[in-house]
Amino acid sequence: MGALVLPATFYLGMIFVLPLAVLIAGSLMVSGSLSLEGYAQYLGDAHNRATVWATLRYATLTSLFCLFLGYPFARLMARSAGWVQALLFAALLLPMALSLMVRAFGWTILLGREGPINQLLLAIGLVETPVRLLFTETGLILGSVSIKLPLMILPIFVVLKTIPEELGQAGASLGAGPLYRFLRLDLPLALPGMLAGFALVFSQCAAAYVLPTLLAGSRYLIMSKAIVDSYLITQTGAVGSVISVLLLGIVTSVIVASGVLARQRAYA
């Protein structure tokens, strides 16, 4: 039986482990010798630190907005049944059938100067002149939240499904009001799902390239774009490998941290 794993191991070794090793080695080689000089140089530049910061900020904000919007939706889905649940599922999953490019272009239209969002804001008198949304961080986060939302909702939904409704009823019978039950029962019990959703959305956003390019424009610099630029435009592969390993490190630590936290709190 063990031998059956060999092809997969070989395949993954060739396309994943080996390139990763080459990448990490490349980030540590400075003029022929092993050193952390590449990292020190990259992070020593204020402009580069701003790039890392923008990446963290974009991924974190998008994840948080997804969490705030996703939890109520997941809860509604978990509480509903029959065709209502089917409908909510469809609303959640159907957009995922569209290609990311199509949806990203859709958002460029929505966010545009003459786009529906601006028209609505003007119509209800919230603003007097069109707001600049496209090619701003706000626009990017708006679009990203809508596209990444299912990644937050699904894990929370799965966890909520395993929590018996009777726990809340028991809490109520013990005299706990809705807010107390939410804080002391619903939230802690849903936390593993929230952490999983956060890790998913965060890692997707931190590594996103298409969405920031289309919605935030070329002047908005985040790590994924810096990697592409360094390899394709400035032809400085060493810098590209440094940023790649940094990005990999950030994403890995968020995933590992949320995994550890979630395991500590996996009750059901």
Next chain:
Amino acid sequence: MSPGYLELNGLSKAFGHNAVLDAFSLAMAKGEFITLLGPSGCGKTTLLRLVAGLLRPDAGTVHVGGRDLTRLPAHKRNVGIVFQSYALFPHLNVRENIAFGLKAKGTPREAIERDVAEALKLVRLEEYGERSVKQLSGGQQQRVSLARAMVTKPAVMLLDEPFSALDRKLRETMQIETRQILRRSGATAIFVTHDQEEALVLSDRVVVMNQGRVEQIGDPKTVYAKPATAFVLNFVGQALRLHGTAEGSSGVRTAVGLVRAPGAFRQGQEVMAAVRPEAVELGVAGHDHNGAVLRVREIVFLGSKTQVLFESEGEDVLVAELPGAPPPEVRPGASVAVRWPVEATLSYLH
């Protein structure tokens, strides 16, 4: 004991077109222990949820101690529940589970510590306070669930089939223990079960329910000895049952002959005569006894008693319970004379 501490008046609840509870009324005295007994789907769990405030009635009212609770949400009712699944909070340990209600009510810290310690002692789990609830056995979980509800001193305790997940031996121990705990604290409790034995053992009064209606309310002895309806007869305990037609005031004409039974039926009405199996004994019918000669089909030895099943026709059930081991003349295939007191004979319109 004055009835009227807990008063349910005309409670009705329908799900869609399905009336689960139909104008249910009940008055309970303070400290009384009542069992709602009935088959699944009879509305007993719905009733419990209406009392707890987990469901809103379509009609009717719930009063406890003179206070109208009908429109109050569950968390303002002070009604404790022990769920069938125990519904312990999996992210909290035993102590935190029990303290939950006190904390939610803003009880001072020292009082919480004192009350929780007391509650742990009450259910004999002093050593288990710091355990995760998942490490506990079924019986221990049941006790935590009971302690968690009791510690908030609820005006009424509701228990929804709390022993159904336990094995037989443990169930019997927990039944007695729970009864003692509730009695010691003077709790007014409604207990829901489909297990008639459990109902008879535990309660001051039994409410037998069927299809959302009350069939009979009475103390366990009365419900068993004088079932008000054929449903109660069938649901609570076993019975020898004979179907036939009324012969004026003299009795019921059945497959085994004329059975004298109290009850005013009109000539020719379809009637079922019945008797509890332990009232049946070996012997010939006489002035005070109905009797029949029956052929033994099967003998079930149960240790302290022996159940004898006789050949019967149609819907009739012929069963007797004899004390101790079966006498030698009672063996499968043999015909034996059995009799039972006329005054123990029950009869129902069929």
